Amino acid sequence: MRLKIGPATVSIERGDITDWEVDAIVNAANSTLAMGAGVAGAIKRKGGVIIEEEALRQGPVEVGEAVLTTGGNLVATHVIHAAVMGPDLKTDGEKIATATRAVLALAAKHRITSIALPALGTGVGHVPPAVSADAMLNAVVAHLRAGGSSLKRVVFVLYQDDAAKAFIDTLKRLSAVQ
Secondary structure (H helix, E strand, C coil), rough: CCCCCCCCCEEEEEEHHCCCCCEEEEEEEECCCCCCCHHHHHHHHHHHHHHHHHHHHHHHCCCCCCEEECCCCCCCCCCEEEEEEEECCCCCCHHHHHHHHHHHHHHHHHHEEEEEECCCCCCCCCCCCCHHHHHHHHHHHHHHHHHCCCCCCEEEECCCCHHHHHHHHHHHHHHHHH
8 A cells, every 4th residue: 555645655565674675764662762572672683782772872761752773784774763652561642643753853854765664552552553553644644744854755564464454444544535
């Protein structure tokens, strides 16, 4: 599924976010920026401990904030760590939307043109995929429709079927509103 918004393309893909050839991939982080399980664990395993070390030097941060680090051994040049939950590992759609907007602001600040995002909050945070899809896609679409974004390619890289379905359904709904 793909949607064109101005000069940018938003797409939904299945796969492993650590393999994506983009300027930056997004890590679903907690406010301490320590990289444990889920997406963070996969990024740390493939990209190297340097990513976590660089993140920890910038933390802790407030829930809803984001920081940029090197991509280490990943194909992506950078990792943007989006703090979607605190140490209590609880999150919701509002926190996910806030963190997504922080990711987009950081991407703009660093003139990033391509980015890959996971379904934030759906793993350890136990947020239903439809809630994550609604929060994240609304934030991305609003950002791109506002104009002036450096982003040309936004890819939601989803590992699980239920997340892929939720993101595709939400993007279809949003494209009908265009």
